[in-house]
Amino acid sequence: MADLRELYQEIILEHCKQPRNYRALPAANHKAEGYNPLCGDHYTVYLNVEGDTIRDVSFEGSGCAISKASASMMTQALKGKSCAEADAIFERFHKLVTGQAESNGTQALGKLAAFSGVSEFPVRVKCATLAWHTLQAALKDQQEPVSTE
């Protein structure tokens, strides 16, 4: 159970039950779809980018606790950030969930550090990163749905 509590930390379960920014964004000027057909995780990420700044970000869809909480916390972490900052945060987040994090990098992630337990469950990395890859695809206006499977 110790490992499980590492994976399913309180904050993750809480975001799964009450996801933040969980809605369509009428003012979105970018959006993309993320879909992992084997799991059934399926999300749309909406962005409103002005100049180089992410003014607003939201998501909709369904999936497992890890993918949904990751999407929810991502929207909180990236609102108001520049695109370059968003890339840097994703890079740190990716290192964290794949077990390659440096300690100062984890600190800079704030609440997202709760996903450190994912690195012990390699098959769940695809869940934790789906929304992030979808966001990157939205920034590039990619039409095809993204998959991390």
Place this chain on the structure above:
Amino acid sequence: MTSATHVVTENFPPVAGRRSTFDVEKVRRDFPILHQKVNGKPLVYLDNAATSQKPESVLRTLDKYYREYNSNIHRGVHYLSERATQAYEQARQAAQHFINAGDPSEVIFVRGTTEAINLVAQTWGRRHVGAGDEIIISTMEHHSGIVPWQILCQEKGAKLRVIPINDQGELLLEEYEKLLGPRTKFVSVVHVSNVLGTINPVREIIELAHRRGVPVLLDGAQAAPHVKVDVRALDCDFYAFSSHKLYGPTGVGVLYGKAKLLEAMPPYQGGGDMISSVTFEKTVYNKVPHKFEAGTPNIAGVIGLGAAIQYLNQFDWEQVEAHEREVLAYASERISSVPGVRLIGTAREKTAVVSFVIEGIHPHDVGTILDQEGIAIRTGHHCAQPLMQRFGIPATARASLGFYSTRADVDALVAGLHKVLEVFQ
């Protein structure tokens, strides 16, 4: 050349007579893999619909083949080849008797159920299906019972028609009857659903099709391990099943076809062993079943399947079915009593599968938490996305039984599900 008149009995290890009573603990001792710990907990293997485990006798047969008589078949002038050929053809006879086919030549060895269905679509289908024709399948098909027919329909301009189901996961026979019409060329349905566990009324399905002269293929991947299959009593035209779900090795399956149909069908793949003579101008094909077995087959796998069937033959099938029914009833009752659980698939005629969803908890999370408890189940769409859409869900958690499954396995699963609730409360 290939009739196994001189049967070498030592190719398959001897099994100790017929077992008069079904003792599940004794059965479990035949499966070495079951006796291990996973994540520090005794393994509880409930993913038998994905693949079953293999008894010691199958493992020994594979080992013995490679150690003692590995060689190519059907062209040997030497001892090893003759012995391998005999074992291979002996497995064909074992498979023939297992499904009560009339003749060993009606048993074609393929890679699995998927290849068996593709074979029929690409040979019988390409010859007989044309523009505007219709092929009937069902809502509860595995993707391997959908896509091969879609490919054929796209090529020929034919149409797929789909038999609907009710909320319990039972085929609507009246609707099926309405779908059968002058353009119907073929019917292909699962005998048992891999997601719902429903045992379909295949006799009626076949009879209704035959009244209109339409042949029927049954996908028996999930049925063969749990239901006594008698292709002659069913009068099906084709029957497909996989070795690896029947306690045999992976990479091997059987396509049964009525001799008349097989003989009239064009070959599937060209190559060695499927010919009688080749010149650059013309090739004369070999007789069935060899016409459909181009190239060196999975010899070890086929012989291993023979050993699996021989292993199963020592059991009284009615006792196996009774045991599985009892564990299934217990599992359905216990699992559905877990708070928030809803069973997907509650047909009156069911076998070996309990699919379920838990309110507010994604199946993938259920699977991860159970894995920590040493419990192996399957989560996802189970290669049946149209069926998931029918039930309006992206995925299910699925516990599936083998004949070595016990009430204790179910108890462990239910305790695991309570852990899931605890984590998510």
